[in-house]
Amino acid sequence: MERNERQKKRDERAVKLRRLGLRATPQRLAILAYLEENRTHPSVEEIYHALKPRFPSLSLATVYGTLELLEQAGQIQLLTLDPERRRYDSDTTPHAHLYCRSCKRVYDLPGVEVVWDKLLGEREGFLIEQIWVDAAGLCPACRAKQDRDKA
């Protein structure tokens, strides 16, 4: 990616934050950029460790706070399917996830056709604002490894 393009994206993120009434601090821009560039559904700790070298003074509390803020602003989504820790996804469009019970990572699960919009709205008195389709099982790599071990 060109230097100019990188700068352009950074500016776009800054504008986005200011439109939300938030200050565009280097920490927030970096966290947002990390999430957009790493679609691995990172945990808070993973984001923290990835950015710590570039921001030696970065604190976990800041990462927690920023993620909560971005989530409430609808810029990212909180994933709860990993029972051990929070994970975040900058892709807020509807898609299913899978939690691999072997490597404990979260993957996008392709090919799940759900009529997401039909589920939102009112339903038997409930107001449905958000839907997640979560799976648990094995990712391709762990599945292959398990087959090998059995053989």
Place this chain on the structure above:
Amino acid sequence: MERNERQKKRDERAVKLRRLGLRATPQRLAILAYLEENRTHPSVEEIYHALKPRFPSLSLATVYGTLELLEQAGQIQLLTLDPERRRYDSDTTPHAHLYCRSCKRVYDLPGVEVVWDKLLGEREGFLIEQIWVDAAGLCPACRAKQDRDKA
């Protein structure tokens, strides 16, 4: 419920546990019974507090351990849609849940038609063993309350 019927259900639970290779201790029977009789998706702490009066020596560690055991044996399911704590459901048949962001309780969500079985099995290299459909929003009571407050 008659005394005989209660005893009968207790015996059935004991048999079920022994078939799984587990000892039928009073604590385990009580936890299982509580989950079957309280379909409120209780947290570990809720189960602990409910049973503590009848089992003054009961420990949280025992509740945690028993729930993990029962889950791995497929007798109950772990729900992760409440980001603050684990909840459990003795109903292991496919059904959707809703997390009310106001009262923070978990409800069964009626009327969601998902072809659950079609989602299980192999899919693009992934092995899908379990599926959850989780929603966030407002339960009927909190929704009514919010409408009232707005008026």
Place this chain on the structure above:
DNA sequence: ATAATTGCAAAAGCTTTGCACGGAA
């Protein structure tokens, strides 16, 4: 200049672990 944000340290939950004792089979 001013108000929002960060970073630190401490605290607060939730969950797990190790081990001696007790109880189910």
Place this chain on the structure above:
DNA sequence: TTCCGTGCAAAGCTTTTGCAATTAT
């Protein structure tokens, strides 16, 4: 009698909080 299971206390993590110092606007 033999192990499995329980309870306790301590530890381990994840997440939150309060506040003084810093920084974006």
